[in-house]
Amino acid sequence: MESTIYRFILRYSKREQVVLLAMTLISFPFLYYSLDLPKRIVNDALGAKGKTEFPVTFLGTEFHQLEYLWTLSGLFLALVFINGGFKYWINVYRGRLGELMLRRLRYELYARILRFPIPHFRRVSQGEIIPIVTQEVEPLGGFIGDSISLPAFQGGTLITILFFMFVQDPILGLAAIALSPVQAYVVPKMQRRVNALGKQRVKAVRVMSDRIGESISGVQEIHAHNLARLMLARFSAQLGVIYDIRFEIYRRKFIIKFLNNFIAQLTPFFFYAIGGYLAIKGELTLGALVAVLAAYKDLSAPWKELLSYYQRKEDARIKYEQVIDQFDLPDMMAEETQLAEPEMPQPLDGELRASNLGLVDDDGDVQFEGVSLTASPGTHLALFGPGGGGNEPLAMTIARLNHPTSGRVTVGQADLHTLPEAITGRRMAYVGPATYVFSSTIRENLLLGAMHRPTGPARDDPEVKAALENAALAANSTDDPEGPWIDAQVIGDGPDLVARLIDDLSLVELDADCYGLGLRGTIDPDGRPEIAERILSARQSFAERLADDPHLVDLVEPFSADRYNTNATVAENLLFGTPVGAAFQPEVIAAHPYVRRTLESVDLIGDLLQMGRDVASTMVELFADLPSDHEFFGQFSFISPDDLPEFQALLTRVERVGLDGVSEEDRARLLSLPFKLIPARHRLGMLDDDMQARILEARAAFARDLPEDLHASVAFFSVDAYNAAASLQDNILFGKIAYGQADSVARVGAVIGSVLDDLDLRATVIEVGLDFEVGISGAKLSAVQRQKIGIARALLRRPDIFVLNDAAATFDASAQRRLVSATLRAMEGRTVIWSTQRPDIARLFPTIAVMRGGRLVETGAPADLDREGRVFHEIAAQS
Amino acid sequence: MSLNEEVELLRKIPLFAKIEPSKLKLLAFTSERLTYQGGQRLFQQGDVGDAAYIIIDGVASVRIRTDGGEIQVAELGKGDVVGEIAILCDVPRTASVEATSKLITLRITKELFFRLISEFPQISIEIMRELAARLERTNVQLREALSR
Structure with a gap:
């Protein structure tokens, strides 16, 4: 990234800045003339000098006095419009430029977060990074728009006015700037201290947002351990730090302001005294004095603007440096590695080989060292080790989430850690102990595994096109996020894809959960008329099933337009x-x-x-x-x-x-x-x-x-219409489950299940369940369900190499074993590397690599390792 | 059957005879009335007990597993209370209870049952009386069996 904000400005907005500057310069003659005109009106038209003889010739035409006054006044009015127009145009152009630059900067920062080395996230918190992108850079955008044109415009205005004053009378001109050197010396000195405080303030606010973020993440601990008082005290202390800094800034800023104001007020004193003296002596016309006084009134505005520009410039410079500090990391992933598209889809079906692999973390602790292992395509390998054995960081390194400090991992000829993500992120998959589930539907969370790039053109909509063109201006992404992203070549589309999703769900045993969610879910009958229709036929079958069976008939009291439903509220x-x-x-x-x-x-x-x-x-x-x-x-x-x-x-x-x-x-x-x-x-x-x-x-x-x-x-309710506001289950029941019937909910559920099976509708219900919104970070799902989604997401694209890191640790033992077996069946012929601490899980694999103390100590089939004298046997016996 | 009728029925059961009507009403209101079809089971021998049942209408059979299969050991009818032992002493159900035909019961949860006992000593006395009577019956049966 550019090291200073001025480099950034020059690099990305040179042309626009030149345009702004040119427009600014063009505006000055008009400004000058608008200053000069009042003098002409007073002196010539009103005849203050007493020597004008009418008619006068002006612009090649003869004027009498009154006509002359009207013409000059009209000209003045026109100049007011022209000057205003220039200001408006320049402001709008500047504002647009500022917004574009802000957008570019934010985008660049976000893109950088995505390329941060993963271990970096252990050192910085969300609370520190988020406010940088959201708030701290905001004033930068405005400043970039102003950076060149504002000082040029205001400075030019100032000089124009001063020039005008000097032309009127050099002494008055001198009086106007007499105190400027004092200002120019004292103000920056004081400003420097304010800037230093500004830096401190930015840091203190980051710490505060970090505190808040931590309290939100740890809110359960705070309640469980009665920590509120401590948290409040800590927060209060931080607020105190910010208060002190802010107050100090405030105080100093107002001293500066006071000084500026004082000097600005002092100058008219010279005008009245010196100018008045000169006017009385007849060395200065009254018109000129009026014009100078009017000009001086105009002078204070640009002067103030310039001073505040100076403060903002310093602010922006500091902010930019601090942002760069956080976002320009030495070992960041290259942009090409993350975003470049390979010319050909390149499978990772060569032999996976780790040679002399080692990882030393930031604190200098050896996570593992000297690990060499090979896995031919289709190998199913358990990386087994006790806690701290090194198998976990090894699995993450193989999955490319850690960068090894020694040795390398190759697949075929390629070094895994230099391959672009377009290959590793599509042909490999990784699931850790706590999968992140995005705030969306289950369906989209599963499909994320195959949404690497747009697979077709953006939506054909003029608004979308315009938005993307705008994005291009700020060097933002020009992909349409709502366009087609799902890679049909990898996972199929249409009904095939749905079938595949459901297969995957049953593989990880999430189908029953989705079925339940589907029954409780709603559909839009206009969008999915075929589902609505089939649910209506299920309603009918269900009613018939109940009516035909005397043991079931009392379970549900159906809705009927002309009967009171005693199981429903009034x-x-x-x-x-x-x-x-x-x-x-x-x-x-x-x-x-x-x-x-x-x-x-x-x-x-x-x-x-x-x-x-x-x-x-x-x-x-x-x-x-x-x-x-x-x-x-x-x-x-x-x-x-x-x-x-x-x-x-x-x-x-x-x-x-x-x-x-x-x-x-x-x-x-x-x-x-x-x-x-x-x-x-x-x-x-x-x-x-x-x-x-x-x-x-x-x-x-x-x-x-x-x-x-x-x-x-x-x-x-209508017996032959789908009710869009009610759940699928309520649509099928079309009535109320009766109170007082033993075991009624389970029995009704069983009848619904068998009706849906008869009508071949179970898959449809599961599909509706796929549209369940999982809540923030999947909060509406259990940890096990989230984990299952993570595994199904990875399995969906059947990666060449699938690395799992304690991925099923939250499951109960038998569910864990079932999941491992199902995964291995689905990954037949593809490589699976599964890191685990549980010997019974490791035994499900044909090959186990045993880690202890960061070293690979033995590799072999379970039958060979599960014997007296082998490390695996020893560790397994302890656990 | 409305709440008031249930209260009337409860009052005729010795266990609850001495409780004031408003408390019986609360008991009835907060207890679920459950209908079983013939063949459905209220609970299964060996289950953890979480509720006692008062039979409001119909007949139920109490069954115990033996080596020779399940046998019926008793029959219950209107006004009988069943299932209180398992929730009193936290033992698994000592028998299964099955509806012989359509059966209506009032299901009293463990929590409510204990609340009643602690609030109304009369109920404890009634339960003691009932348990003593059962023990006596069992003793008689045992003597008969031994003397045979």
Whole structure:
């Protein structure tokens, strides 16, 4: 990277800076003339000098006095427009240049993060790096735009004005700049100290963001060990450091400002004194004095700009140096290694050979040394060793994640560590002990294994084209991230690809999980009409299956437009659909004005209020004596323990004045209770047949009169339509699992499973499960599931060489063994190197390489090594 | 059957006879009412016990595994309580219970059961009485077996 910010500016924006400079220079004559014009107006047009004789000849035309005044004033107005226009054009051009440069700089920094040597991430934290790219470089962009043109423009303006003053009167000109040398000497001196403080501030803020990042990552420890107080104290101390620095900067900055202001105010004193004296003596025209005073007013603006430019320049210089410090690392990966495309796809099917390989880490500790081993294509090798045996760093080195400090790894003729990632990252794969899962769907996380480069042209969309052209201006990536990326040659496409994904999932035993996620998932029936249709046929089969079997018929109470569903809440029965968005969610439905109107129209409010009162009094009766933290509240009560006393008071009020007498607020509270009632579950006996019939009436009215703007807030149940707002499972059930049937959830699940199998729909459900959003860093999945995704991701492209590093350590023992066997079966004929500490895992491999104390001590078949006197046997016996 | 009817039924069971109705109502409300089809099992011999069951309607058979296969040792009907031993002394289920025909039960979780016992000494006494009666019955059976 360029070592100073000026080099950066010259290298990437020379042409633009020249254009800016040229435009700036062109603007100066206009500026000068706009300064000169007032003098002409005062002296000539108004005749302040008293010697103008009209008509005068101006620009080849004769003018009388008034006409002359209008013309000159009009000219002045025109100049105002022209000067403003120049300023506008230059500012816009400058702003655009600044933004482009900022974009380029950020992109360059991010690209560099991707090329940092991996061990470097053990030394720097996210908290240090992220703010550099996000915040610290931001002012740099603005500065780059201003870097040349602003001093040229403001300096030029200043000089123009000074020149004008000197032309009017050299003494006045001298007066205007009399104090400048003082400023020029004192201000930079003070500025230097501010700059040093600025450097400290940047570092202190980085430490602060690091603290915050660490607290977020370690939040579980903080809660578990009651560390909040310590953390707060530490954070407070850091804030104190920043406060001190910032305050000091503030103080010094204002001293500088004070000085500048003071000098600026002092200069007019000279004007009035000297200029006035000269005017009285008649050596200076009044017009000239007016013009000089006006010019001096204009002088202070560019002068201020120049001073602040100077401060910003220093700021930018420091920031840039500090950024370079962090991002210009000596042993960074070359850009070509990361991004170059090989001319031909090059398989890694030669013999893998490590010769005299060694790794010494930053602290000088030997991780392993003198390791030589060979693996012919198709070898399945276990790298076995106890903790600290060196097998882990060795596996990472073979996978190219560590750079060896001695020896080398070759595949065929090629040195693995010099090959471009386009070869190693496509023909090799690595899975470590904790795979990272990106915040996306399971599908995309799997496909990431084959999204190395765009496999087709960018989207054909003028907006996209324009965006990519803009990116090119800032030397950014011109690949369309939403374009085609999946390498069909490697992993197939269309239905084949889906089949392959599902195969892979079953290989790592993630298919059952995905099936469950799929059943709970939703689809867009317009986007996937074929799935919706097949789910509807599953709904029908499911209903028939249940209806035909007397043992199953009671398991699910199906939805029916003209029957009350006793296993659903009153709210669900009223809505007879799935709420979409906030309007009709169960917590708030009772308060919705349209719901209220509907209930009033069928005269239900009174009855529901009575029910609300009955529910409240039952709850108070049942739960009043329980301690408020009792688990029953969460499980069973309609009223939270905090609200219970209020309801008690409310009931007393109702007793006193009757249901009609209580306030609207009380009524709303009571009304919300019966909506949660499920007759089959709560068995309170409050919803008799008559009441149910009337709620059905309300249901019909609700759907019939639903205003246009609320149509999108509910997806109604309809026996022959797919409900986009409900999950696949709910669409198949089309009803409620009945309460009180023993083992009902499992039995319903089994029936659904067999229906889906009969209709050959299981794969489809799994595919829907693939679109499950895994949350931030896969937080919605378990560690084991994330790990399985990592392995499936690697297996998807069937790499020539697959390195695994304790990749299944989080699994239970038998799952780990099953996974190893499945992986080895899938990788038949391809090389697998699996680092493990578990002897039972190592025994599954035809060959075991045993590491101890950083050295390769023996290699052989399990049967040979599992004998008295062999190291493997000894280590295995200890574990 | 509504909650109130369940409460009525509970009151007729000696174990709960002396508990005030509001507590019985809480017991009924917080307990799941479960329906079993004939042949379904409430629990299996050897399982860990997590709940006791009160039979509200229907008939269930208590079965024990022997060398000669499973045999029925008792039959339960409306109002009987079953499964309380396993949750009282943390032993695996000593027998299996199977619904003979359609069977409706109230399932009382271990947690709730202990809460009831600690709050209402009457229940403990009733349970002791019941256990003593069972022990006596077993002793009688043992004597008969020995004298044969």
